[in-house]
Amino acid sequence: MEVPTGFLVISLLLCFATTGYGVTFTSLQRTLVVTASPTEGQVLKAGDANITVTWGFNRTFPSGTDSDYRTVKVKLCYAPISQKDRSWRKTVDEMKKDKTCQHKIVARPYSASNNTFTSTILRDIPSGTYFVRAYAFNGNDEEVGFGQNTNGKLETNLFVIQAITGRHASLDIASICFSAFSVVALAGFFYMEKSKGKSSK
Amino acid sequence: MEVSQNSDYNDRKFALPVDSEHKATEFRLFSVATPHMRAFHLSWISFFACFVSTFAAPPLIPIIRDNLDLTATDIGNAGIAAVSGSVFARVAMGTACDLFGPRLASSSLILLTAPAVFLSSIANSPAAFLMVRFFTGFSLSTFVSTQFWMSSMFSPGVVGTANGLSGGWGNLGGGATQLIMPLVYSLIHSQIGSTKFTAWRIAFFIPAIFQTLSAFAIFFLGQDMPDGNYVRLEKSGEKHKDNFSQVFYHAITNYRGWILALTYGYCFGVELTIDNIIAQYFYDRFNVNLHTAGIIAASFGLANLFSRPGGGILSDVVAKRFGMRGRLWTLWVVQMIGGLLCLLLGKINTLTASIAVMLVFSVFVQAACGLTFGVVPFVSRRSLGVISGMTGGGGNVGAVLTQVIFFRGSRYSTEEGITLMGVMIMCCTIPILFIYFPQWGGLFCGPKKGSTEQDYYLSEWNKAEKEQGFHKMSLKFADNSRTERGNKGVPVTVTSYNETPPTSV
Numbered sequence: 001m002e003v004p005t006g007f008l009v010i011s012l013l014l015c016f017a018t019t020g021y022g023v024t025f026t027s028l029q030r031t032l033v034v035t036a037s038p039t040e041g042q043v044l045k046a047g048d049a050n051i052t053v054t055w056g057f058n059r060t061f062p063s064g065t066d067s068d069y070r071t072v073k074v075k076l077c078y079a080p081i082s083q084k085d086r087s088w089r090k091t092v093d094e095m096k097k098d099k100t101c102q103h104k105i106v107a108r109p110y111s112a113s114n115n116t117f118t119s120t121i122l123r124d125i126p127s128g129t130y131f132v133r134a135y136a137f138n139g140n141d142e143e144v145g146f147g148q149n150t151n152g153k154l155e156t157n158l159f160v161i162q163a164i165t166g167r168h169a170s171l172d173i174a175s176i177c178f179s180a181f182s183v184v185a186l187a188g189f190f191y192m193e194k195s196k197g198k199s200s201k
Numbered sequence: 202m203e204v205s206q207n208s209d210y211n212d213r214k215f216a217l218p219v220d221s222e223h224k225a226t227e228f229r230l231f232s233v234a235t236p237h238m239r240a241f242h243l244s245w246i247s248f249f250a251c252f253v254s255t256f257a258a259p260p261l262i263p264i265i266r267d268n269l270d271l272t273a274t275d276i277g278n279a280g281i282a283a284v285s286g287s288v289f290a291r292v293a294m295g296t297a298c299d300l301f302g303p304r305l306a307s308s309s310l311i312l313l314t315a316p317a318v319f320l321s322s323i324a325n326s327p328a329a330f331l332m333v334r335f336f337t338g339f340s341l342s343t344f345v346s347t348q349f350w351m352s353s354m355f356s357p358g359v360v361g362t363a364n365g366l367s368g369g370w371g372n373l374g375g376g377a378t379q380l381i382m383p384l385v386y387s388l389i390h391s392q393i394g395s396t397k398f399t400a401w402r403i404a405f406f407i408p409a410i411f412q413t414l415s416a417f418a419i420f421f422l423g424q425d426m427p428d429g430n431y432v433r434l435e436k437s438g439e440k441h442k443d444n445f446s447q448v449f450y451h452a453i454t455n456y457r458g459w460i461l462a463l464t465y466g467y468c469f470g471v472e473l474t475i476d477n478i479i480a481q482y483f484y485d486r487f488n489v490n491l492h493t494a495g496i497i498a499a500s501f502g503l504a505n506l507f508s509r510p511g512g513g514i515l516s517d518v519v520a521k522r523f524g525m526r527g528r529l530w531t532l533w534v535v536q537m538i539g540g541l542l543c544l545l546l547g548k549i550n551t552l553t554a555s556i557a558v559m560l561v562f563s564v565f566v567q568a569a570c571g572l573t574f575g576v577v578p579f580v581s582r583r584s585l586g587v588i589s590g591m592t593g594g595g596g597n598v599g600a601v602l603t604q605v606i607f608f609r610g611s612r613y614s615t616e617e618g619i620t621l622m623g624v625m626i627m628c629c630t631i632p633i634l635f636i637y638f639p640q641w642g643g644l645f646c647g648p649k650k651g652s653t654e655q656d657y658y659l660s661e662w663n664k665a666e667k668e669q670g671f672h673k674m675s676l677k678f679a680d681n682s683r684t685e686r687g688n689k690g691v692p693v694t695v696t697s698y699n700e701t702p703p704t705s706v
Contacts, residue, residue: 085272085611088263088485097488124397126267166268166398167323174406175323179316182413186312189420193305197432 023143024093028135031065032072032147033058036132037118038159046163047123053105055134055147057112068144069110069136074117077101077148079158082128095143101133110136127163215427222677223427224356228363236424237354241363243423244303244347245370247311247415251340252374253381254318254408255283256502258334260379260480260495261386261401265330268398275327277609280477282335284470284600290342291597295590298349299448302431304423307346311416314340318409322402340412341597345590347371352578352585353426357682358517361528361575365513368574369505369567375476376502378408383495443583443671451661452587457580460632461573461592466599467629468536468569471543471622473600475501478608479559482615487552497556504563511564512571524687525579525641529633532572533644536630539565544623547616566626570596579638579682582675583661599629641685648686654679 037052038044044051053074057066077100083089091100103125106117131154136145150157216234217225225237232238258265262276271279290310297306317336324330347367355363385407390400425431435442452458480498483489489497512535519527542562549555573592581588603625607618637643639652658679662672 085274086266087273087611088266124267127270163268163270164396164398165325166396166402167325168399171399171402172323175319178406178409178413179319182312182315182319182416185413185417186309189305189308189312193432 022097023095025091025095025098025143025146026093028143028146029061029065030147031058031061031145032056032134032136034074034132034134034147034149036149036157036159038157040157041159043160043162044121046121046125046161049121050118051105051121051132052116052118053132053134053149054116056115058147066110066112066136066145068138070139071107071137071141072110072115072134073107073137074105074132074134075101076103076105076125076130076161077133079129079131079150079154082130101135105132121161123164125161125163127161129158129160131158219427220356220677220681222356222674222681224354224681225427226356226358228355228359228366230366236427240350240354240423241367243415243419244307244343244350245367247307247412247419248343248347248367248371249374249377250408250412250415251311251314251343252371253378254314254412255334255338255341256375256378256476257318257337257382257405257408258283258321258330259477260382260491260498261404262481263484263491264386264397264401268401269324269327269330271327271330274610275330276481277604279327279331279334281601281604281609282331283338283477284341284473284597284604286335286338287341287597288594288601290339291345291594292587292590294342294345295349295452295586295588295593296445296449297586298346298589299443299584299586300445302425303346303350303353304419304425304430307343307350308416308420308423310343310346311340311412311419315409315413315416318405318412321405321409342590342593344368344371344596345586345593348574348577348589348593349586350425352589357578357678357684358521360578361513361516361520361571362510363513364574364578365516365571366510369507369509369513369571372472372505372509372567372570373503375472376499376505379476379480379495379499379502381407383492387492447666448584449587452581452584452591455581455584455588457636457638458588458591459595460636461577461580461588462595462598464532464536464630464633465570465573465592465596466602467626468539468566468573469593469596470599470601470603471539471566471626472502472563472570473597474603474608474622475563477600477604478615478618482619483552483555486550486615487555489552497559500556501559501563504560505567508564508567509571512568512573513575514571515568516572516575520575520685520687522687525576525638525685526644526647527687528572528575528685529636529644532569532576533630533633535565535572536569536633537627539569540623540626540630542566542623543626544620547618547620547623550616576636579685581661582658582678638685654682654685658682 032055034055055072055074078089089099092098131148131150133146133148135143138144217227217237220226229238233242266276294306294310314337317333321333324333348364351363351367352360382404385404386400389395389403390397395403428434479501480494483497484494515531516528519531539562542558542565546558546562549558577589577592603622607613607621634644637646639649640654640657642648658675659672666672
């Protein structure tokens with residue numbers, strides 16, 4: 001049948017196209033130590049709760065590993081359960097296409113120790129289960145190392161963020177009033193039509 | 202050509218030249234003259250508003266999915282719900298038009314669905330989101346009243362054009378909304394400063410208010426038929442109030458209605474499906490931003506400005522020479538090519554080529570929609586509304602089926618789904634080959650000797666009804682539809698209104 005072979009050809013072409021380009025996650029070493037203030041399973045409210053992150057160089061690696069580190073970006077990342085059936089949050093090995101970590105907490109120039117940052121969780125963070133990951137970038141803005149507050153399987157120290165609803169009382173009232181108005185107007189139309197029918201010869 | 206002894210009287214009464222049913226024989230786009238052109242403008246604008254409302258959610262899905270914590274399955278289900286409500290609503294609308302007239306039928310429906318759009322602003326869960334999309338989608342059945350109204354106001358020679366333009370410019374809403382909603386959203390978000398999750402909610406008020414206003418316009422400015430509203434015509438006896446079960450029966454026993462319902466499912470249904478998935482497709486697959494994805498998605502729907510009307514106009518042009526057979530052949534060819542292009546679209550993986558193929562695909566698939574409604578007005582005269590409703594409903598069934606099979610959850614990637622949809626289009630276009638009108642012919646066979654338009658249209662009335670003279674409108678229509686014989690050799694004799702054949706007892 002036409003469809004599978006065609007698709008196979010395209011997939012092969014895609015494979016050739018993508019190998020050799022861009023940094024992959026599996027090529028990175030866990031050279032940073034990252035901790036975050038939320039405890040395991042803690043529920044934080046967006047726009048309300050604070051989160052404190054700390055990061056530093058992992059001393060178990062030989063010194064000099066971090067010689068090309070220039071900046072660090074700390075991000076909120078989706079845990080696997082929040083990625084399920086949501087392909088727009090998919091983890092892909094090629095860093096350019098990876099969508100696991102979409103929310104930046106802070107970006108700082110690199111320094112090997114004593115890095116802390118506290119901020120309120122932004123109001124546009126969606127509900128979900130998260131962990132914190134920090135990426136180290138070199139001068140070419142490529143990822144060269146990472147660290148995260150959870151284990152390799154992304155199972156421990158996950159915390160939950162509860163998003164704002166975005167609703168306001170005024171919106172609710174306006175919504176309901178306009179809806180009622182439409183229905184009442186319709187009743188008015190029927191009444192007018194009926195009386196037109198009665199009065200016309 | 203129209204030499205009726207009533208022509209002076211007609212010209213005095215109407216701004217456009219009319220036939221014996223007082224339907225306009227010309228289409229003047231920039232006129233708003235009552236009743237014909239005004240009906241046209243009212244119908245396309247209100248239908249446009251409904252389309253904007255129904256597809257207001259898709260361009261904002263990347264925001265809404267985060268706010269309401271939707272999964273891909275939730276989004277897919279809501280998309281299906283948006284087009285499934287209309288399946289039965291369209292048939293109901295067709296019946297309502299036959300019985301109460303398009304003016305009341307459409308303004309009622311629009312006002313009844315406006316609350317669903319207003320209440321979208323307060324949706325708070327995947328279930329609520331699905332409900333508001335479901336009920337908002339009912340408004341898409343104003344399509345039927347649009348086509349019915351055009352078929353009541355415009356003569357066979359221009360009905361394809363009128364239907365194509367009103368349907369096409371209404372469908373434009375599906376494209377315009379992909380531009381309007383992100384724009385409104387970003388104005389609210391950046392200028393007024395609302396957070397993302399509030400801004401999209403406020404944005405929904407715009408389509409809702411627009412929709413409500415259009416209903417008012419139809420009610421106060423519109424008119425059911427060239428001679429007046431149903432209410433008045435029925436009172437004066439000019440129009441008899443038809444019998445629902447008879448109307449319904451003659452519609453569902455006409456196999457052509459069912460075939461067109463299926464094939465419309467694979468031109469219009471495909472269009473609805475694309476409206477639902479295309480912004481997200483470009484956003485996720487090619488990594489463009491929300492704004493850009495909206496623009497690309499919009500261009501698909503915006504092609505309706507000329508492509509669907511083009512199909513309708515093409516139908517009328519072809520019919521002048523080749524009659525109904527020409528209309529059917531053109532429909533088949535155009536829809537087949539549309540299917541092929543859809544297949545191709547799923548296989549392309551560069552952004553520019555993808556946009557190019559999508560645009561050509563949009564032209565063909567929308568032209569096929571216009572061509573379909575060049576044929577529909579002739580399938581039945583008595584049950585025009587229900588046939589239009591069935592075809593329209595079939596369009597939505599196609600959208601539901603396609604989204605359920607190919608675009609829900611994570612079974613097929615979106616690009617695989619698009620290719621398979623193309624294959625399905627081609628398969629479901631084949632039944633057009635089986636449509637046959639005894640008085641005009643079909644794709645492969647010519648007309649049956651001796652069969653006339655009157656035989657066909659008067660067969661919808663039984664003897665008792667004919668004795669009471671209920672069939673008079675069908676008689677006029679039968680005479681006016683002789684143009685569907687084309688002009689290959691046989692001169693078309695136009696019977697003036699006074700020459701009613703002695704068969705009418």
